[in-house]
Amino acid sequence: MERQLTAARCxxxxxxxxxxxxxxxCLRALHGLRARPACVIIADNASRPAEREALLTGWRALRRSGGCEPPAALRPGQTPPATDALFLALPENSGFAGGNNAALRLLLTAPAFDGIEAFWLLNTDTEPEPDALEALCERLNARPEAGLCGSSLCYAHAPDVAQAAGGCTLCPLTGRTTFLLGGSARSQLLTADPAAVEARMAYPVGASALVRRRVLRTVGLLPEDYFLYYEDAAFGIEARRAGFIPAWAPKSLVLHKEGGSTGARGGGMPHQKTARSRLMDYLAIRNRIYIIRRYYPCFLPAALASLAGVALNRLRRGQFKRLPLVLRAAWHGLRGRMGRPDSRDIA
Structure with missing residues (x-):
């Protein structure tokens, strides 16, 4: 029988x-958790030296104020010490999945972390509330057949408005994703039936998801070919196909600033315009087509046809120069030209 999950095993x-x-x-919010995790690891995706140093300096000061040892800094391939704080400096930007995977490989293989049974994948532009991790553990304990669990995400700039009840739906006809209970009042998250929401969930939002060790052992790590966007959807599909259903912990409340690294702000809220960079636009369209090509190829014609609506939206916004980018992104997704885009892709 599987042991009960606790924060100390995450x-x-x-x-x-x-x-x-x-x-x-985010680290200050984690420092305020009522139940502390076994370890916090930051994978730095080759940030600018000033940003990297600011983060390390601030984290050291935060830990000193709590009477803790400073985080251990290391590079890929180095053996980590038995510690509860690690800073992993990566040599290049390998994307959302690549950064997570570098940290997960270390945690899964180093003997010092053999007792860890679940991994909380958390965006740096989030601020979890004090009971957030405990609530995730409690929901997975209540649903032993579930392999991964999402939090209740609310907008940091509008904390009474829900971004997502744990996860998203995914339409195989178009590749579009929709936040569950997105735009509803925060109070509604605490009164909704989690089982009903979970029945509609395709995958937990990657901004805050607790994943069991056995899921990673069975399914593998996050797919790195997407670079950014849709990798959580693809991982959710693979997990479900392996027999692991997704769950939602309503009381795991996490504030999300959304777009901390990409600069995308304000998207997702009703009646609010989405500020998307060319990079975001390219990746969202390319990866949307690619995920349908990979998992629902019979619906690929419908997904491609749905991009007419995307093009129309760009015209309505006066973004006429985005039309070649839409076509290029769709073509690259169709061909399977994936990974980190270069400047020509988003020109």
Whole structure:
């Protein structure tokens, strides 16, 4: 029989890229958790030296104020010490999945972390409330058949408005994703039936998801070919196909600033315009087509046809120069040209 999950058997994994201010706010929130995790590890995706140093300096000061040892800094391939704080400096920006995977490989293979049974993948632009990790553990304990669990995400700039009840739906016809209970009042998250929400969930939002060790052992790590966006959807599909259903912990409340590393702010809230960079636009469209090609190929014609609506939206916004980017992104997704885009892809 599987042991009950507790915070002390969980590790927190953060991926940082040029957002030291957000990351330090997240670390302060983690410092205030009522139940402490076994370890917090930050994988730095080759941030600018000033951002990296600001984060390390701030984290050291935060830990000193709590009477803790400073975080151990290391590079890939180095053996980590038995510690509850690690800073992993990566040589290049390997994307959201690549950064998470670098940290997960270390935690899964180092003997010092054999007792860790679940991994809390958490964005650096989030601020979890004090009971957030305990609530995730409690929900997975109540649902032993579930392999991964999402939090109740609310907007940091509008904390009474829900971004997502744990996860998203995924339409196989178009590749579009929709936040569950997105835009509803925060109070509604605490009164909704979690089982009903879980029945509709395709995958937990990657901004805050607790994943059991056995899921990673069975399914593997996060898919790195997406670079950014849709990797949590693809991982959720793989987990479900392996027999692991997703869960939602309503009382795991996490504030999300959304777009801390990409600069995308304000998206997702009703009646609020989405500020998308060309990089965001390219990745969202390319990866949307690619995920349908990979998992629902019979619906690929419908997914491609749905991009007419995307193009129309760009025209309505006066973004006429985005049309070649939409076509290029769709073509690359169709061809399977994935990974980190270069400047020509988003020109």
């Amino acid at each position: 590790a927190v994994v953060l991926v940082h890229y040029n957002s030291a201010g957000d990351a330090l706010a």
